[in-house]
Amino acid sequence: MSAIRSFCIIAHIDHGKSTLADRLMEATGLLTSRDKTEQYLDRMDIERERGITIKAQAVRMRHVHEGVEYELNLIDTPGHVDFTYEVSRSLAACDGALLVVDATQGVEAQTLANLYLALDAGLEIIPVINKIDLPSADPDRVREEIEETIGLDTTDALLVSAKTGIGIEALLTAIIERFPAPRGDRDAPMRALIVDSWWDAYRGVISIVRVVDGRMRPGDRVRLLATGKTYDVLDVGAFAPDALSYPELSAGEVGYLTANVKEVADSKVGDTVALADDANAVPVLGFKEVQPMVFAGVFPSDSVDYPALRDALSKLSLNDASVSWEPESSSALGFGYRLGFLGLLHMEIIQERLEREYDLDIITTAPSVKYQIYQRDGSMALIDNPAKMPDPGGFDFIEEPMIVARIQVPEEFLGAIIKLCQDRRGVQVDLKFPTARRAHLTYKLPLAEIVFGFYDQLKSISRGYASLDYEMAGYERADLVRLDLLVNGERVDALSLITHRSNAFARGRDLCSKMKEEIPPQQFEVAIQAAIGAKIIARTNVKALRKNVLAKCYGGDISRKRKLLEKQKRGKKRLKAVGNVEIPQSAFHAILKLD
Amino acid sequence: MSRGLYIHVPFCARACPYCDFDFVVGRAPDLDGYLEGLSREADQRGEEAASGRRFATVYVGGGTPSSLGAAGLSALMRWIERRFPGAGGDEITVEVNPEHADMRLLGALAAAGVGRISMGIQTFEDAGLRELGRAHSGAEAAVGLQTARTQGLRVSSDLIVGWRGQTPTSLRDDVARAIDGGAEHVSVYALTIEERSAWPKLVRRGLRVLPDDDHQAELLVVAEEALTAAGFTHYEVASYALGGAQARHNMLYWTWQEYLGLGPSGSSARYARDGSVRRRTNARGLAAWAAGAPPEEVALGPVEAAIEGLWVGLRRLTGLEVEDFLARFPAVDRGWIERRSASQRARGNLEWAEQGRLLRVVAGRWLWHDSIGADLLG
Ligand SMILES: Nc1nc2c(ncn2[C@@H]2O[C@H](COP(=O)(O)OP(=O)(O)OP(=O)(O)O)[C@@H](O)[C@H]2O)c(=O)[nH]1
Ligand code: SF4
Ligand SMILES: [Mg+2]
Numbered sequence: 001m002s003a004i005r006s007f008c009i010i011a012h013i014d015h016g017k018s019t020l021a022d023r024l025m026e027a028t029g030l031l032t033s034r035d036k037t038e039q040y041l042d043r044m045d046i047e048r049e050r051g052i053t054i055k056a057q058a059v060r061m062r063h064v065h066e067g068v069e070y071e072l073n074l075i076d077t078p079g080h081v082d083f084t085y086e087v088s089r090s091l092a093a094c095d096g097a098l099l100v101v102d103a104t105q106g107v108e109a110q111t112l113a114n115l116y117l118a119l120d121a122g123l124e125i126i127p128v129i130n131k132i133d134l135p136s137a138d139p140d141r142v143r144e145e146i147e148e149t150i151g152l153d154t155t156d157a158l159l160v161s162a163k164t165g166i167g168i169e170a171l172l173t174a175i176i177e178r179f180p181a182p183r184g185d186r187d188a189p190m191r192a193l194i195v196d197s198w199w200d201a202y203r204g205v206i207s208i209v210r211v212v213d214g215r216m217r218p219g220d221r222v223r224l225l226a227t228g229k230t231y232d233v234l235d236v237g238a239f240a241p242d243a244l245s246y247p248e249l250s251a252g253e254v255g256y257l258t259a260n261v262k263e264v265a266d267s268k269v270g271d272t273v274a275l276a277d278d279a280n281a282v283p284v285l286g287f288k289e290v291q292p293m294v295f296a297g298v299f300p301s302d303s304v305d306y307p308a309l310r311d312a313l314s315k316l317s318l319n320d321a322s323v324s325w326e327p328e329s330s331s332a333l334g335f336g337y338r339l340g341f342l343g344l345l346h347m348e349i350i351q352e353r354l355e356r357e358y359d360l361d362i363i364t365t366a367p368s369v370k371y372q373i374y375q376r377d378g379s380m381a382l383i384d385n386p387a388k389m390p391d392p393g394g395f396d397f398i399e400e401p402m403i404v405a406r407i408q409v410p411e412e413f414l415g416a417i418i419k420l421c422q423d424r425r426g427v428q429v430d431l432k433f434p435t436a437r438r439a440h441l442t443y444k445l446p447l448a449e450i451v452f453g454f455y456d457q458l459k460s461i462s463r464g465y466a467s468l469d470y471e472m473a474g475y476e477r478a479d480l481v482r483l484d485l486l487v488n489g490e491r492v493d494a495l496s497l498i499t500h501r502s503n504a505f506a507r508g509r510d511l512c513s514k515m516k517e518e519i520p521p522q523q524f525e526v527a528i529q530a531a532i533g534a535k536i537i538a539r540t541n542v543k544a545l546r547k548n549v550l551a552k553c554y555g556g557d558i559s560r561k562r563k564l565l566e567k568q569k570r571g572k573k574r575l576k577a578v579g580n581v582e583i584p585q586s587a588f589h590a591i592l593k594l595d
Numbered sequence: 596m597s598r599g600l601y602i603h604v605p606f607c608a609r610a611c612p613y614c615d616f617d618f619v620v621g622r623a624p625d626l627d628g629y630l631e632g633l634s635r636e637a638d639q640r641g642e643e644a645a646s647g648r649r650f651a652t653v654y655v656g657g658g659t660p661s662s663l664g665a666a667g668l669s670a671l672m673r674w675i676e677r678r679f680p681g682a683g684g685d686e687i688t689v690e691v692n693p694e695h696a697d698m699r700l701l702g703a704l705a706a707a708g709v710g711r712i713s714m715g716i717q718t719f720e721d722a723g724l725r726e727l728g729r730a731h732s733g734a735e736a737a738v739g740l741q742t743a744r745t746q747g748l749r750v751s752s753d754l755i756v757g758w759r760g761q762t763p764t765s766l767r768d769d770v771a772r773a774i775d776g777g778a779e780h781v782s783v784y785a786l787t788i789e790e791r792s793a794w795p796k797l798v799r800r801g802l803r804v805l806p807d808d809d810h811q812a813e814l815l816v817v818a819e820e821a822l823t824a825a826g827f828t829h830y831e832v833a834s835y836a837l838g839g840a841q842a843r844h845n846m847l848y849w850t851w852q853e854y855l856g857l858g859p860s861g862s863s864a865r866y867a868r869d870g871s872v873r874r875r876t877n878a879r880g881l882a883a884w885a886a887g888a889p890p891e892e893v894a895l896g897p898v899e900a901a902i903e904g905l906w907v908g909l910r911r912l913t914g915l916e917v918e919d920f921l922a923r924f925p926a927v928d929r930g931w932i933e934r935r936s937a938s939q940r941a942r943g944n945l946e947w948a949e950q951g952r953l954l955r956v957v958a959g960r961w962l963w964h965d966s967i968g969a970d971l972l973g
Pocket of ligand 1: 013015017131132161163
């Protein structure tokens with residue numbers, strides 16, 4: 001056990017975690033330069049295309065140091081705030097963390113957020129300043145920033161380039177010398193922590209585990225403590241970099257486990273694996289069910305695809321237990337599902353996978369958060385679909401989910417960002433200047449405000465230099481109303497949204513004018529109205545088209561004319577009918593662009 | 596059931612800038628070659644083209660048939676009579692451009708047994724004719740009408756509405772002049788710009804504008820008001836007639852009758868007993884057609900044909916006659932029509948009339964005929 005080192009790499013997005021992992025694997029002979037794919041551990045198509053890590057991965061490397069062969073377990077974790085819970089579980093499987101900071105960027109929001117998680121998990125930290133090959137690299141400034149913001153001693157920080165390989169050998173030495181060996185008892189009853197799970201077409205559910213005590217062997221009968229279900233271990237091993245079976249995984253080791261688990265939902269991140277007959281097994285960590293934060297309706301463009309959507313969702317959730325789904329129906333969009341996501345990135349990923357992996361044409365409605373509606377009788381209802389929120393007067397009060405956002409921003413953009421936060425109903429909690437040029441801003445904000453384009457605005461106001469991280473901060477009471485959009489007097493349920501009363505007029509006007517651009521002129525004038533309950537707060541209309549007739553029918557050429565009409569008709573297939581008004585699908589996306 | 600014969604004459608003296616129909620411009624028409632081609636096609640069509648007498652109507656359209664000149668047209672009419680003896684017992688119509696409508700040409704037509712001409716007047720206003728790139732003047736059109744009358748020819752006048760600068764007053768004037776000139780039938784078209792015509796290029800060069808939808812709609816309504824006030828019946832989306840002067844040949848199209856179309860782009864329709872229909876459109880372009888390029892053929896099964904028939908039959912604004920429809924399309928029944936038309940009836944675009952004898956487009960809603968059609972076909 002003294003020759004095992006388990007560690008992870010934590011960093012802000014794009015600071016080079018996955019590339020550094022490539023270099024470490026190369027230096028330990030796991031990858032040859034023939035395996036030229038970059039970011040080897042990002043195995044999913046989406047990960048490759050977006051250049052981000054979504055699923056945690058673990059690889060086992062071997063490295064000889066002063067005559068001793070060490071087993072190095074590297075866990076690559078997702079870096080996005082949507083996946084914070086997964087990250088915290090990955091960290092619990094490690095003894096040390098490489099804190100990678102981009103030498104051209106410095107400390108960003110996620111650097112901090114992940115560092116705090118690592119410190120919470122009691123990990124030893126080695127600061128690594130990456131990308132020193134770049135001309136704009138400024139390692140000294142970054143060192144200073146690390147010391148000022150996080151109070152971490154940087155005398156021993158390592159300077160590397162994950163691209164060129166500078167400093168990798170020294171890094172391996174530091175990993176072995178500075179990270180502690182795992183503690184644990186190989187002779188105690190087996191306990192292991194599930195770090196991540198995914199579904200593999202050939203092998204079923206594969207879980208990455210860290211064995212904390214004892215030994216795990218094929219044939220063991222095991223129990224998952226959170227679900228209470230028991231399974232037979234089929235295979236254990238490690239990725240080096242491809243799956244390699246071993247006779248056992250023992251305390252301190254990180255590897256994979258397959259058992260006859262049918263769904264990813266049964267092998268949840270953070271759950272503990274123990275022996276089935278060990279009635280007194282104690283969970284390695286408190287287990288928490290991850291909760292979706294953001295909700296949206298997903299509908300097939302063409303209603304005949306509803307069964308296909310259902311199939312796709314059931315397959316997808318085999319693989320991603322964090323997305324929730326339940327049937328929903330809309331008068332405008334027909335039958336579909338209300339999906340729950342960990343965050344906006346997660347939502348985008350799922351949307352993209354449905355479209356690409358399952359080849360579905362879908363309409364996604366505007367994202368919403370989960371509100372607590374308190375009735376006059378004191379009871380409380382949770383609502384994640386704006387269309388279901390009662391009219392004003394139909395409830396006592398509402399509470400909405402809050403977050404605490406940490407924003408790192410160059411000083412010159414500070415004013416604009418503060419204004420943005422204030423416009424978004426934020427309350428300042430803290431403002432620090434760890435270095436002269438960068439401000440660390442902490443704001444308490446409603447989650448709903450973040451969900452509507454906040455991140456994009458933050459990035460555009462700061463020309464990409466601001467970074468954001470947030471965590472949930474309970475529920476707070478707010479004066480919220482349901483804003484409806486009506487076309488010719490009929491409510492378009494899929495376009496309802498919940499907004500603060502003070503923003504309702506502006507949003508209503510904005511929504512009406514966006515819809516005016518989207519709805520094509522039709523046979524009748526179309527009245528577009530925004531309303532709170534029965535009160536109309538904004539209105540506009542789409543002038544009627546006066547005719548649709550091409551009179552000429554040359555010499556009885558009915559086929560030609562018929563083709564023209566069929567073309568018109570095909571265009572209409574992409575329209576959704578609300579009453580007698582036809583609304584293009586794009587209108588349902590337009591609302592996403594409201595700010 | 597009657598049958599019609601359509602002959603397409605693919606020659607025009609010059610191209611109108613909005614048009615993309617099948618024509619050859621410029622050179623002197625090769626009449627002999629063209630007639631040879633017609634003979635060859637008629638022979639190939641076999642049984643379909645066998646007996647002349649069963650073609651109750653003949654329509655010679657274009658292009659510009661009158662660009663063949665008096666002698667050329669006489670030769671074409673002789674060819675028709677020789678190849679299809681007795682054809683056109685009910686009506687023979689020839690399209691004539693006003694600039695060609697002189698005594699010689701119209702006299703020759705009358706002598707050849709033509710009873711009706713369709714004159715492409717478009718407008719009597721010279722500014723409009725220039726905008727439309729037509730070769731004639733308003734005065735020529737008026738004289739042409741008068742000449743036709745002296746030759747005892749019945750006249751239909753085409754009017755185009757919605758060109759730049761046209762006002763309701765000038766359109767009312769066009770209608771009045773056509774009627775005064777003796778037209779007993781008027782076809783009214785909104786100016787339609789074909790994608791592959793010269794017009795879009797002229798627009799890019801700032802020489803023309805694209806027609807405005809509202810302007811056209813307004814003028815289409817003005818034309819309807821003016822013509823119906825003068826006693827014309829708006830019997831088909833684009834057609835108005837005084838009592839008894841409806842275009843019989845065109846009527847075949849709207850009542851699911853058969854027709855044989857010869858010449859480039861010529862269209863034909865043949866129905867089977869079960870209502871299924873085979874539609875054929877000849878190759879486009881004189882050269883392709885003459886070289887025997889294959890036609891485009893569409894076969895619709897009994898129900899598909901009925902779906903199409905519903906739309907086509909509703910071109911008649913006096914209403915689709917349900918009994919005739921069901922006789923032509925035995926695969927469907929009244930309930931089917933009910934269901935198929937339900938959404939358009941609910942929208943107020945269609946209605947039952949005369950205790951369900953007729954299904955028709957609600958007054959004024961013909962302006963939406965393509966929307967109705969697209970929905971019925973969907
Ligand atoms: N020049 C230079 N580029 C680097 C270096 N390390 C990483 N990069 C580039 O930086 C980008 C981001 O690298 P990744 O390894 O995908 O970053 P990551 O931290 O894994 O990103 P997430 O998984 O999305 O959080 C890629 O384009 C890399 O090629 C380096 O040392 N020098
Ligand atoms: S509108 Fe008639 S005359 Fe003008 S080019 Fe077209 S077919 Fe020929
Ligand atoms: Mg990565």
